[in-house]
Amino acid sequence: MPRAGWTKPESERRLSDLVSVGVLMRTFPPALIDELIAETGRKEQRHRSLPARTMAYFAIGMALHSEGSYEDVLALLSDGLSWATGDEPVRLPSKSAIFQARSRLGSKPLAALFSRVARPLAGANTPGAHLAGRRLVAIDGTCLDVADTAENDEFFGRPGVNKGEQAAFPQARVVALAECGTHAIVDAAVGAYTTSENTLAREVIDRLEPGMLLLADRGFCGFPLWNRAQATGADLLWRAMGSMKPRHVETLEDGTWLAELKPSGNAGRHADGLTIRVIDYEIDDGRDNDTSYRLFTTLLDPDEAPAEELAIAYAQRWEIEAAFDELKVHQRGPRTVLRSKSPDLVLQEIWGHLCCHFAIRTLMWEAADEARVDPDRVSFVAALRIVRRSITAARDFSPSGC
Numbered sequence: 001m002p003r004a005g006w007t008k009p010e011s012e013r014r015l016s017d018l019v020s021v022g023v024l025m026r027t028f029p030p031a032l033i034d035e036l037i038a039e040t041g042r043k044e045q046r047h048r049s050l051p052a053r054t055m056a057y058f059a060i061g062m063a064l065h066s067e068g069s070y071e072d073v074l075a076l077l078s079d080g081l082s083w084a085t086g087d088e089p090v091r092l093p094s095k096s097a098i099f100q101a102r103s104r105l106g107s108k109p110l111a112a113l114f115s116r117v118a119r120p121l122a123g124a125n126t127p128g129a130h131l132a133g134r135r136l137v138a139i140d141g142t143c144l145d146v147a148d149t150a151e152n153d154e155f156f157g158r159p160g161v162n163k164g165e166q167a168a169f170p171q172a173r174v175v176a177l178a179e180c181g182t183h184a185i186v187d188a189a190v191g192a193y194t195t196s197e198n199t200l201a202r203e204v205i206d207r208l209e210p211g212m213l214l215l216a217d218r219g220f221c222g223f224p225l226w227n228r229a230q231a232t233g234a235d236l237l238w239r240a241m242g243s244m245k246p247r248h249v250e251t252l253e254d255g256t257w258l259a260e261l262k263p264s265g266n267a268g269r270h271a272d273g274l275t276i277r278v279i280d281y282e283i284d285d286g287r288d289n290d291t292s293y294r295l296f297t298t299l300l301d302p303d304e305a306p307a308e309e310l311a312i313a314y315a316q317r318w319e320i321e322a323a324f325d326e327l328k329v330h331q332r333g334p335r336t337v338l339r340s341k342s343p344d345l346v347l348q349e350i351w352g353h354l355c356c357h358f359a360i361r362t363l364m365w366e367a368a369d370e371a372r373v374d375p376d377r378v379s380f381v382a383a384l385r386i387v388r389r390s391i392t393a394a395r396d397f398s399p400s401g402c
Helices: 021-027 030-039 052-064 070-085 095-105 108-117 150-156 197-205 223-230 307-331 343-371 380-389
Strands: 134-145 171-179 185-192 212-216 235-239 247-251 257-261 274-282 292-297
Touching: 021 052, 021 343, 030 052, 030 108, 052 070, 052 095, 052 108, 052 343, 052 380, 070 095, 095 343, 108 185, 108 343, 134 197, 134 307, 150 343, 171 197, 171 307, 171 343, 185 197, 185 307, 185 343, 197 223, 212 307, 223 235, 223 274, 235 307, 274 307, 292 307, 307 343, 307 380, 343 380
Parallel strands: 134 212, 212 235
Antiparallel strands: 134 171, 171 185, 235 292, 247 257, 257 274, 274 292
8 A cells, every 4th residue: 555645646647557567466466576586686785766676577567568668668667566565656767777777686586486476277177277186287398589689699599590591589498387277387497599498398397296287299208308207296198209119018998008118228228117008099180191199198097087088188288389379479479579688688588478477367367267267268368458458457357258
């Protein structure tokens, strides 16, 4: 609440026209931001016109208004933050001052904020969120174009293109974990393009929890990652690479079969094998391309997890692709290059985007849960438009007609 005696700053903008500070502050409370700023060593030693807390919200606000200038985004935030927290209104500084304040904050508080807050949202009755009592989550990777500066190029690297040439922009790589029933990105690892997808995946996989059922494409399906993921206590349902040849152990009544999975090459000769269940099936979609699928799973009991249900559940892996589309095409903007010109600010910007996406998805899930509808019926584009427009979005938003 505002302090006694404090009056609303004069402004031509109405609170209903501002960035939805209420949604951001509800998902990321000021006290938590202050705590993480202190934990990451970014607390100010003296009073500044742009305090670290304001800049943390600014980093998320930049993701919400990716086409706005520094000055425009801060102007949209300033009145709303002052009204909501009771702090003195921020005097809008120059672009250079905003850049310096961003640099002082760095990326670590935003990474810590996402790590602390992002979590699965779906309830027990959320459609498409569970199988055999496990929460469906999917892992995948994507790349983001970053500003073409020498510093970014050296840190992130860039992909090659035809005839030995290189792409126009350096790229950052993101590997994320999304909850299939809500599209909420609940974990992520961010690194250079030169860091392989499977290397970043190790960070995310190590944070899996029992009660999850992880879906993954065949690019992740090797013994090292499988063994690492299974050790967390989570269950797995991955599409197998064609080169993987597990040893047949027993054919089950439903046509699936148990097998022993070992590392390839000499490493597998003396290694203990892992027992998996193999599901083979085909999809007749009328096309001539390969429609044969082989899935590996840790769910060994056909009565608990029938083969047909597993095949249908694997299609949920594409929900993380939809989440990436929401973040990259609609929230960031199609073909938009991240604006930050130094690696640490690129990382800050990416974590800001991930925080922003989670805040929007939280709003969408709450609206769907209250209306008792499938979250897939709620339009991300509509939710994004409402969050950009109104501080009262959580009250006004309805899934009907989306």
